[in-house]
Amino acid sequence: xxxxxxxxxxxxxxxxxxxxxxxxxxxxxxxxxxxxxxxxxxxxxxxxxxxxxxxxxxxxxxxxxxxxxxxxxxxxxxxx
Numbered sequence: 001x002x003x004x005x006x007x008x009x010x011x012x013x014x015x016x017x018x019x020x021x022x023x024x025x026x027x028x029x030x031x032x033x034x035x036x037x038x039x040x041x042x043x044x045x046x047x048x049x050x051x052x053x054x055x056x057x058x059x060x061x062x063x064x065x066x067x068x069x070x071x072x073x074x075x076x077x078x079x080x
Contacts, residue, residue, distance in 0.1 A: 012026075012027045012028065013025075013026065013027030013028065013029055014026045014027060015029075017050075017071070018047075019071055019072070020064065020069055020070050020071050020072075021047075021050070021060070021064055021065075021069070021071075022047035022048055022049055022050055022060035022064065023047070023048040023050060024045060024046075024047055024048075025045065025046050025047075025048055026044065026045045027044065027045075028044075031046070031048070031058060033058075039058060046059060047059060047060035048060060049061070049063075049064075050064070050069070050071070051063060051064040051067060051069035053066075053067050053069070
């Protein structure tokens with residue numbers, strides 16, 4: 001059973017996939033490395049890299065704009 005503290009904490013959490021950009025994570029969500037080590041957070045809302053080119057991974061540094069990262073596949077010309 002979920003405690004009242006856990007329940008209210010879960011309502012304050014959201015993850016938003018920005019078009020052609022990062023994942024915005026709001027709230028108390030632990031961020032861990034593949035090895036299970038905790039990644040430090042200084043803010044309640046953080047932007048996580050989706051393009052793979054950030055120099056401060058797992059966080060976004062805006063590089064997605066420079067490399068023209070796209071989250072939606074480009075449609076063939078006959079389907080536009």
